Amino acid sequence: MRAASLKLLALQVLVAVVAIGIWHVGSSVPIAGKYFLPEFFFSTPLDVFQRVVKLFVSGEIWRHLWITLTETLLAFVIGSAGGVAIGFWFARQPLIAAVFDPYVKMVNALPRVVLAPIFMLWLGLGIWSKVALGVTLVFFVVFFNVYQGVKEVSPVVLSNARMMGMTERQLFRHVYWPSALSWMFSSLHTSVGFALVGAVVGEYLGSAAGLGYLIHEAEGVFDVTGVFAGMFILSAFVLVIDWLVTLVERRLLVWRPQAAVGQT
Amino acid sequence: MRAASLKLLALQVLVAVVAIGIWHVGSSVPIAGKYFLPEFFFSTPLDVFQRVVKLFVSGEIWRHLWITLTETLLAFVIGSAGGVAIGFWFARQPLIAAVFDPYVKMVNALPRVVLAPIFMLWLGLGIWSKVALGVTLVFFVVFFNVYQGVKEVSPVVLSNARMMGMTERQLFRHVYWPSALSWMFSSLHTSVGFALVGAVVGEYLGSAAGLGYLIHEAEGVFDVTGVFAGMFILSAFVLVIDWLVTLVERRLLVWRPQAAVGQT
Amino acid sequence: MEMAARREPSRPSAEPESAATAVRLDGVKVSFVIRGAAVFDAVAPTSFEVREGEFVSIVGPTGCGKSTLLNVTAGLLKPSAGHVEIFGERLAGLNRKSGYLFQQDALMPWKTALDNVAIALEVHGTPRKEALEAARGWMGRVGLARFCERYAHELSGGQRKRVGLAQVLIRRPRILLMDEPFGPLDAQTRQIMGNLLLGLWAEDRKAVMFVTHDLEEAIALSDRVVIMSAGPDARVIGDHPIDLARPRDAAEIRLDPKFHALHKRIWDQLREEVAKTYEEGAR
Amino acid sequence: MEMAARREPSRPSAEPESAATAVRLDGVKVSFVIRGAAVFDAVAPTSFEVREGEFVSIVGPTGCGKSTLLNVTAGLLKPSAGHVEIFGERLAGLNRKSGYLFQQDALMPWKTALDNVAIALEVHGTPRKEALEAARGWMGRVGLARFCERYAHELSGGQRKRVGLAQVLIRRPRILLMDEPFGPLDAQTRQIMGNLLLGLWAEDRKAVMFVTHDLEEAIALSDRVVIMSAGPDARVIGDHPIDLARPRDAAEIRLDPKFHALHKRIWDQLREEVAKTYEEGAR
């Protein structure tokens, strides 16, 4: 166990080292007179690293990070709660699902960037307009998966539960919900990233703080190092949220058969 | 059958009528001196309708539509093919999956808007940079679902197939693939919309034609009617693609138990 | 066990001694439409009654429509023609007065064995603690006291079936529908479970519809054995009252000479039927 | 059928008459780790052999570890201690020389019954058309000629089991692992299927490991009946050679007086064991 996870970590670090190595070489060693990853567009790993350190040391980053974190979490929680609720509702009300089906799909296809001014109109410039943007991304991913997850419930288990005399609410709690969980978690892994993307894009389109603001500001002055540093912090940070999701997932899905001991 | 689908259609139309009604009233009847949906931000249904008609009648729209359609389809096909391939690969190679897991999640959390300049640098201003943007959205949705779908294969069916002597390739074709199909289709319904969003956002950020370009142009001169007309065409158009996906889905999933005849 | 009985709210304490009809199938016909195209007439119009307190076994060749009839009685499948009456009332929707032990595994995989049994009571308002206690009793009764914390995939086939049995019995429904409940059990465990079932049944006059492939078991347990013909268009072709004395012991009754006479009579009818299915199928 | 036989490439045409060992379990012990915590010793170290051409039945109380032993032999489960040899070679990974009929439903739900059977040949390179033809023959042999185009959920329990049987037999593996293959079948169909199996087995000296709860069936079909004790820590506690003459008819053999003597002897041992499980479980 110990050894296996050490090996895994070593391999992960190796991947990072290789990727950074390619980046370094691409941005500082010219091949046939041309840089594969010109510094103007890609900065260099060392610069980015120094910038990240500087951001943290100067303490400047915390305020931005905190705002973006709040937005991301709110978008994630609201979007997935909404997706789960509406997903279940639609799955249990086939008529409603059929009627609204085309509209859901239409709304899902609207470019969020265009919607930004409307969100600002309704929700102001604070965090809520960014949260709304994230929600529109997260919601659909979760919604479609939960909807499908509920429809995939084993018919025998369902019949058994109904014969047991379960009410619709009890069915939800004891059958549909646990059965749709693995679908839901699959969608949550996608949505964590999307919640963050929504928040950052929202900040990018209009804000006074947050990681998206930092990146936007850096972009306007060709400060690629700043852009990459921002993106780096961003992604480090999504890993933390995803890790929390995975913890919850493990806890809720303990009943699943694991790869059996010594299963070949 | 006939009657049921007529009723459904009627209800769908009703929803549209109600929504447009609210829009109309909100944008043209002041409530307590304020418009609920100010024309400056929402235009009016009639104007939008007229603009859509005009766009089609003048024939101006076709070129843009064609470009966006191409981008969307390419993004959809490439993104989902990639998601399926990598999803399967990771699901079958737990070590690779474990090693790359954090990186996949990091990349998924990068705001696509920020990546746009890099795509343009690598892929130019033609359709491919837009396709790339769409691909980065579609890929992750499909990937996570296929990955999960493969892991959800019934262990007994899998053991049976292995005992039958199936090679890894045959397992893929006869077991993993069909079993993950419903997961895949669930993700495809989300991704159709995302492919379009990617294409439009790409056009929005830099292009010479396409629906996103039209919308952006309209936005630059505060022509909300134009923006809404563009979005309307956009969503009408995603319905067509989604309908095609559903046709394929029906065909491939005929084996599923349908709600039994007269099942209560 | 007493606890469970006390908790079941819909249980009238003093049932009239008259043999009211518990289940009545009236001209029930089931046709399956196969993927919107071909129609398969599984069960021909069938009429059939189970009285209160009666234990009826249904035997018939494989694929004749036994499970289908139970599904119809449970209200899970609407008959293509005819109708079902439960205690004189026409069935629309689910039959809430019966417990159904399915032929297939039907445990909730996300609940432990114990929770799977306890939930059957919790659903009807029993507080969780009481329900767990009662469930623990039942797990013991079906011989699985040590397997309470297992999930379904950690149990053997026969163990899962017994958890299912406990799940159905703990509710003490007035009508019991059982589809090969003892199929994956060894002969001895079958008898123990058979006696358990008989004991419960004797206590409160349940109506039982019991599908089995084991004719001896059918005779040992039942008041009547119903024989179905081979499908498609399966019908009831024999209805044999079993006039063996009660109370019975599922093992000892087999030594009764009357048992053997009955067995031979029914078996002869059945064998003919099965031969027919086989030939039909092979054609 | 002949076609299928011709196609199986790994089949040596002339097997030596010596009784080589087909399956050998050597001190196989299986412990399950339950969710990373408790350890459950299902099977105590067990040694055990099946020779080529030998038909061995395994009986034992429910939950004793019969399916677990078959899983180990199939290479689907690695024993916690000991090892398995197949034709003298130590098994690592999957046992590719055996066919396994699982206790649970294992048909691919996205293929029709016919395709489910045909795929077993296609996998080994038989052209699709030939495979379908052979599969059609096998569907007839298991009495399901009219159900070729059905999906699994459109079949009854017994029908699904028979499709599974055809799926395993069509490949003609050298070792057959069968877990309650005739469980959900009626008595008559059981005998027909039993005779089918015996016929095939006689043809090409398969080694068979046959798990059943029906002792009569075990005796009627086997060369040896192995009795397992109740789990946990189940062991082989009896190994009874069945010296009834071959060829046998699965139905008629039961009338043989020798059959009854054997039955009684084995049954007495078994009954004691089952009583033990039950008490253990209830504790």
Add this chain to the structure above:
Amino acid sequence: SAQGLEKPSITLGGGEKPLLYYLPLTLAERLGHFKEQGLTVEVQDFGGGAKSLQALVGGSVDAVTGAYEHTIRMQAKGQDVRAVIDLGRYPGVVLAVRKDKADAIKSVADLKGAKIGVTAPGSSTFILAQYLMTKAGLDPKSASFIGVGGGASAVAAMQKGEIDAISHLEPVITKLESLDAIKVLVDTRTTKGTMDTFGASNPAAVLYLKKEFIDANPKTVQALVNAFAKTLKWLQSATPEQVADAVPEPYWLGDKALYLKALAASRDTYSPDGTIDPASMKSMLDLLTATDPQLDAGSIDLAKTFDGSFLKNASVK
């Protein structure tokens, strides 16, 4: 003079603050001119000028530093939005061609069939390019306009040869010049270039607000104008070095020399006094009507686009 401000806390919208276009705003903030007036100003950064205007109309921000043209367009849409002080008197837009096309495209008249990069369709760079073509007797439809965005993507588009010409702003132009990638055709950063093009100055960045807001908060608006007027005055006398030191270091484009160069090139565009004369209003209207046929010039009352009264009262110490 903090006393009596109706609304001492102001939310102010801008496009991309680090751009030179918004330099007066940054300076006013950094030099403490708002604070002197008793104002607390929160600057909101938007993805583009259009978005900050939308925020103004929607009520999320109180004032905007943005394009003067917006006040005209809003009048056409029935929104009363007024400029109170001019910050940039010239558009600052440069039309340039790629170096290797410089032989083929010698003037605007040669742009026929070219691919022209602009910041975004509908934006000021887009309109100016179209205007120049119209003036040169070309149909704007004879060239294709490609939105290349700001920042690095615009540079990438030019470097990769995706576009033949570019109509863009600082710092992209200076960056491209320093890369020796372009040759300038029309330069509206300078007085000469602007006069040649429009015959008058052509107001670009202004501070504008809603009429209602101006009426309700005259003292606040006055304070704002005071702050900006002071900044403009400071800017007139400051050396590029002083300016560079006043802005945050990240604004330096990662290269102070480059920044100083860009600053020097844009020097002229900043308004010395903050007023807008009728001629330059007219030149802007001409520009708009030339490129947007839907805009009805007759219905526009240019006097209502600029309210100079605050500027007159501005007490610049």
